[in-house]
Structures are given as structure tokens and as C-alpha cells.
Amino acid sequence: EAQVTQNPRYLITVTGKKLTVTCSQNMNHEYMSWYRQDPGLGLRQIYYSMNVEVTDKGDVPEGYKVSRKEKRNFPLILESPSPNQTSLYFCASRLQGSGNTIYFGEGSWLTVV
Amino acid sequence: RKEVEQDPGPFNVPEGATVAFNCTYSNSASQSFFWYRQDCRKEPKLLMSVYSSGNEDGRFTAQLNRASQYISLLIRDSKLSDSATYLCVVKGDNQGGKLIFGQGTELSVKP
Numbered sequence: 001e002a003q004v005t006q007n008p009r010y011l012i013t014v015t016g017k018k019l020t021v022t023c024s025q026n027m028n029h030e031y032m033s034w035y036r037q038d039p040g041l042g043l044r045q046i047y048y049s050m051n052v053e054v055t056d057k058g059d060v061p062e063g064y065k066v067s068r069k070e071k072r073n074f075p076l077i078l079e080s081p082s083p084n085q086t087s088l089y090f091c092a093s094r095l096q097g098s099g100n101t102i103y104f105g106e107g108s109w110l111t112v113v
Numbered sequence: 114r115k116e117v118e119q120d121p122g123p124f125n126v127p128e129g130a131t132v133a134f135n136c137t138y139s140n141s142a143s144q145s146f147f148w149y150r151q152d153c154r155k156e157p158k159l160l161m162s163v164y165s166s167g168n169e170d171g172r173f174t175a176q177l178n179r180a181s182q183y184i185s186l187l188i189r190d191s192k193l194s195d196s197a198t199y200l201c202v203v204k205g206d207n208q209g210g211k212l213i214f215g216q217g218t219e220l221s222v223k224p
Binding site for chain 2: 031035037040041042043044045048058088090097101102104105106107
């Protein structure tokens with residue numbers, strides 16, 4: 001089954017404690033991206049990757065890092081989480097090229113206290 | 114001004130009603146347009162693409178007006194199961210075709 005898998009799905013952590021949200025897709029997609037969703041703001045792109053070893057900033061990259069060492073994986077790293085990073089995070093992937101459907105992971109609820 | 118703007122609602126309608134959602138976008142170079150559906154903070158799922166000539170999928174009709182930079186979604190004969198948030202999504206021509214999401218319009222269909 002074609003899917004995008006994120007882990008953890010739910011996490012409560014403390015300020016400053018590094019964490020990684022993993023994302024894996026089994027569709028051989030070139031393009032992967034991370035979004036955060038906050039009330040009244042919709043989904044905003046954090047980082048995206050157009051292929052292995054190619055990553056770039058989205059609209060709200062501050063406080064986040066990513067890597068793309070393999071095609072299937074695109075982890076999101078919070079080196080020093082802060083309460084304003086409390087949000088719902090979605091990983092997504094699609095084939096390169098215009099018009100291709102984007103597939104989302106189920107989301108990761110992250111609370112930083 | 115937001116790149117993609119929607120009325121956040123909520124729209125509360127009775128079963129069987131017809132409801133219309135509107136969306137405007139600011140970048141005239143935008144290439145592709147979509148409506149996504151999102152249930153209870155789950156992942157967004159593609160409802161339908163929006164084509165220049167307008168397109169229909171069962172009870173759902175989408176229309177695009179490039180001159181006015183306006184997209185619409187019409188739902189006929191609303192069902193309880195249509196209750197969700199509807200996201201207007203625009204795909205740009207840069208950053209690998211970045212998707213830009215509206216904040217979503219909440220629909221609640223009541224018995």
C-alpha cells in the first residue's frame with residue numbers, strides 16, 4: 001500500500017530537548033516536504049526536498065533542520081524545541097513534475113512545554 | 114495579504130442543502146489548483162483538481178476564473194459525511210511547484 005509514515009504521532013517534550021520526527025515514503029517519490037498546521041494559519045511549509053541531498057527552506061524554517069540522505073526518508077529535526085513549535089506537523093511526498101498528487105502522512109502532534 | 118484566502122466559516126447547513134466555497138489567490142503565475150478535504154485535524158486528502166473549463170465529480174463542482182484569480186467549490190445535496198474542512202490549494206511555478214494552502218473553510222452538515 002502506498003503511504004507516507006510519520007513517527008511519533010504524538011509527543012509531549014520539554015523545551016530544549018532535541019527531537020526528530022521521522023518520515024518515510026514507499027512510492028519512490030522525488031519530492032518531499034514538511035508542513036506545520038496552526039489554527040487560523042493553515043498549512044505552512046517548513047522545508048522541502050526535490051531529491052536526495054537537495055533540500056531547501058520553505059516559509060517557516062526557523063528552528064528546524066532536515067536531511068535527505070535516502071530517497072525514502074526525510075526526517076525533521078528540532079535541535080532545541082521551544083513552545084512556539086507546538087503544532088501539528090505533516091510530512092508529504094509526490095513525484096516531481098507539475099500536477100502530481102501529493103500524499104500526506106497522518107500527522108504528528110507535538111507539544112513543547 | 115495572504116497568498117490564498119478563504120472564508121474560514123463555519124458554514125452550518127442542513128442535509129440536502131447546496132453550499133458554495135470561494136477562494137482567491139494572489140499570484141497570477143500560479144499553475145495548478147486543487148480542493149483538499151481535511152477531517153478532524155487528520156491529514157488533508159485530495160478532493161479534486163480544478164481545471165480552467167470547470168469540472169464536476171458527482172455532487173462536487175469546481176470552477177476556476179483565472180482573470181479574477183478566483184476558485185470555487187460547489188457541493189450539492191449535502192450529506193452528513195461532507196462535514197469537514199475544505200482547503201483551497203494553489204501550486205506555484207517556483208520552488209519545485211510549492212503548494213500554498215488556504216486556511217480552510219469549515220463545513221458542518223446537520224440532520
